[in-house]
Amino acid sequence: xxxxxxxxxxxxxxxxxxxxxxxxxxxxxxxxxxxxxxxxxxxxxxxxxxxxxxxxxxxxxxxxxxxxxxxxxxxxxxxxxxxxxxxxxxxxxxxxxxxxxxxxxxxxxxxxxxxxxxxxxxxxxxxxxxxxxxxxxxxxxxxxxxxxxx
Amino acid sequence: xxxxxxxxxxxxxxxxxxxxxxxxxxxxxxxxxxxxxxxxxxxxxxxxxxxxxxxxxxxxxxxxxxxxxxxxxxxxxx
Numbered sequence: 001x002x003x004x005x006x007x008x009x010x011x012x013x014x015x016x017x018x019x020x021x022x023x024x025x026x027x028x029x030x031x032x033x034x035x036x037x038x039x040x041x042x043x044x045x046x047x048x049x050x051x052x053x054x055x056x057x058x059x060x061x062x063x064x065x066x067x068x069x070x071x072x073x074x075x076x077x078x079x080x081x082x083x084x085x086x087x088x089x090x091x092x093x094x095x096x097x098x099x100x101x102x103x104x105x106x107x108x109x110x111x112x113x114x115x116x117x118x119x120x121x122x123x124x125x126x127x128x129x130x131x132x133x134x135x136x137x138x139x140x141x142x143x144x145x146x147x148x149x150x
Numbered sequence: 151x152x153x154x155x156x157x158x159x160x161x162x163x164x165x166x167x168x169x170x171x172x173x174x175x176x177x178x179x180x181x182x183x184x185x186x187x188x189x190x191x192x193x194x195x196x197x198x199x200x201x202x203x204x205x206x207x208x209x210x211x212x213x214x215x216x217x218x219x220x221x222x223x224x225x226x227x228x
Contacts, residue, residue: 009201012214125218
């Protein structure tokens with residue numbers, strides 16, 4: 001869904017911030033596109049994970065006082081969640097793209113439907129209620145397998 | 151039968167709320183009467199000042215925001 005809000009509804013919407021990991025793989029790039037779409041839809045505001053990693057005091061304070069912090073990670077490395085937690089910020093939702101069924105690499109391509117799937121999952125609150133997924137292997141996913149190899 | 155009304159003029163947030171409601175009903179595997187109300191006069195008639203809104207059995211349970219699936223499921227099982 002790429003259409004923008006056409007009305008001023010949603011006045012009671014929670015004050016949310018979205019932190020995409022924006023990693024180099026397709027799964028990381030999907031988080032970035034989804035965060036932008038979610039911002040356009042009025043779900044929340046996208047935060048630069050690189051700025052957060054520097055420990056920018058103003059940004060950290062803003063995130064600590066937010067009603068919700070939604071972290072979008074590409075893979076099981078959960079870099080964005082670790083960066084947030086490293087600065088004392090507890091994510092309200094943490095969605096991991098590989099848990100949503102996306103395979104990390106080798107292709108960097110993704111579609112609008114992929115982005116829509118992530119946006120819908122955020123609106124549904126999937127990162128809030130997800131249970132830890134059954135481990136597929138011992139790999140953290142950093143090799144690009146998505147966590148499926150041994 | 152539970153009656154659910156999703157009120158909104160048809161923008162993105164209204165569509166998201168409707169989709170979340172459909173998903174909640176599906177996950178609960180219950181039979182409900184689910185209707186979408188988009189006309190402003192009908193929305194105002196129900197006392198809703200901010201959209202999107204969710205009405206369950208004639209009671210406004212969420213107004214001016216998109217309730218997520220977990221919340222809607224909780225509201226439906228109360």
